[in-house]
C-alpha cells in the first residue's frame with residue numbers, strides 16, 4: 001500500500017493513518033505500488049499463501065501479518081450449475097457461493113480486512129449501520145479482534161442477523177427505519193462516543209476485502225475472466241471492488257484487458273442504480289419507501305453509486321430489477337435443481353439472468369458467473385412464506401424434542 005486516493009477529486013492521503021471520507025465527501029480507495037508488486041510477486045506464488053482471501057495479502061492494506069483477523073474467509077467454491085442453466089437457457093453457468101463464508105455471507109471478506117486494519121491502527125471501538133449481514137460479520141470479526149462493536153440496523157432485519165450480533169457480544173440497537181437512518185445515527189454520535197465509523201465506503205478497507213472476490217474468480221478460472229458477472233447490488237461495494245481488482249491484476253500482468261459485462265441486479269422495491277442507469281445519470285436518487293425480502297439490497301442511496309454505474313457502463317453490462325415473488329421462486333427452483341440454498345440476493349441474479357436471456361441481451365453460450373452473496377439459511381422468514389407450518393403447535397413440538405415442556 002502506498003496511499004489512499006479520493007475516488008472523486010483524486011486528493012492523496014497517507015497510508016497508516018485513520019481516515020474516513022475525503023474532505024470533499026468522496027470515498028477513499030487504497031492504492032498500491034503495482035510496479036513493485038509486478039516485480040516481486042507472481043500469480044503462481046498465490047497458491048503458496050493460505051487457503052483464505054489472505055493469499056492476496058500483498059494487494060491488501062495490512063502491513064504486519066500478525067494484525068490479520070481471520071476466521072477462514074474467502075476461497076469459496078465456484079460451482080457449475082448445469083440443471084439451473086439448462087432450465088433458463090444458459091449453457092455455461094457458474095455460481096460463486098459466498099454463503100460458505102464465516103457468518104454465511106460475503107460480508108466476512110470486507111469486515112475481516114476492516115477489523116484487521118483496526119488492530120493495525122489501534123482502533124478500539126467501531127460503529128456500523130447495516131442492512132443485516134454486515135452487522136453479523138462486524139460483530140464476529142470485532143469479537144475475534146477484541147474490539148468493541150456498536151451495531152445499528154433496521155428492526156425488521158432477518159432474525160439470524162439479530163441473534164448472531166447478540167451472541168457475538170455486540171451492542172445492538174434496532175431502528176424503526178432503513179440503513180440510511182441507521183447511518184445518520186452513527187454519524188451524529190461517533191465523535192462523542194469515540195467510535196470509528198465502518199459504514200460502507202466511509203472507511204477505505206472493507207472494499208479491499210471484497211475485491212478478493214475478483215482475484216479468486218480469476219484464479220479459479222485459470223487466470224482469465226468470464227464473459228458476464230451478475231452481482232446483487234445494495235451498496236455496490238462488491239462490484240466496485242471486483243472492478244478495481246481486475247485493473248490491479250492487469251497492471252501486474254496477470255490478466256489481459258478483457259472485462260466481463262457487469263450486471264448490477266436490484267429489486268423492484270429498491271432500485272436506485274437501475275433507475276439511474278436507465279436515465280443515463282451518473283448518480284442515483286434516494287429510493288423512497290424501499291422494501292424487499294432481499295434485505296441486503298434495501299439500500300436506498302448507495303454512496304458509491306457513481307462507481308457502480310461507471311463500471312457497469314464501461315463493461316458493456318446493464319442494470320436490472322426483479323420482483324420479490326420472482327426471486328423467491330428462483331431461489332426455490334435453484335435449491336431443487338442444484339442442491340444450493342441461496343440468499344434472496346443471490347436468487348435475484350438467477351431470475352435477472354433468465355430475463356436477459358429472454359430479451360436477447362445475453363446469449364446462451366456466454367460464460368456466466370453469478371455471485372450468491374449469502375446462505376439461504378439466514379433468510380428463513382423470507383422462504384417460510386412458501387412453507388407455512390400447518391399448526392402453530394408444531395414449533396413447540398420441535399422444541400419439545402430437546403426440552404420437554
Ligand SMILES: Cc1ncc(COP(=O)(O)O)c(C=O)c1O
Pocket residue numbers: 105107131132133134200232233234235236237238239295296297343345346373374
Ligand atoms: C447477502 C447480501 N448480498 C448483497 C448485498 C449488497 O452488497 P454490496 O454493498 O456489495 O452491494 C448485501 C448487503 O447487505 C448482502 O447482505
Ligand SMILES: [Zn+2]
Pocket residue numbers: 006007008009010011022023024025026
Ligand atoms: Zn476528494
